[in-house]
Amino acid sequence: MPVEKKPGAFDIRIxxxxxxxxxxxxxxxxxxxxxxxxxDKADGLNINLWGGIGMLVFTAVFVLWARLRPIAVPVSTNE
Structure with a gap:
């Protein structure tokens, strides 16, 4: 029976x-x-602030996805 190992920090999503x-x-x-x-040059829209917040939300979604649905790598136990 194959054993499954989680990639942890090496998951590309992390x-x-x-x-x-x-x-x-x-x-x-x-x-x-x-x-x-x-x-004011950007018509009153703070693009850096909203872009940064959007990236932080994206980061939270990716980390949540990686934690809730981890990738299981099968490891063979053939000797």
């Missing part, structure tokens, strides 16, 4: 979520400390 999360945090911080003159 790696992608970490990268998008880092960019999301940076954009959110830039959006919070944004100069009002720069926000």
């Amino acid at each position: 790696v992608i979520a970490a990268l998008i999360g880092i960019y999301g945090v940076v954009l959110t911080i830039l959006g919070v400390i944004a100069d009002p003159a720069e926000v």
Whole structure:
């Protein structure tokens, strides 16, 4: 009978979520400390803030997906 092993931190969804999360945090911080003159250039929409929040939501969904439906890698026990 094959044994199943979970990939854990090496799941590609976790790696992608970490990268998008880092960019999301940076954009959110830039959006919070944004100069009002720069926000006015974008017709009053703080693009960095909303883009960062969107990336953080995407990160949360990916991590939730990876935790709720982990990939099971079959490991053969042939000797």
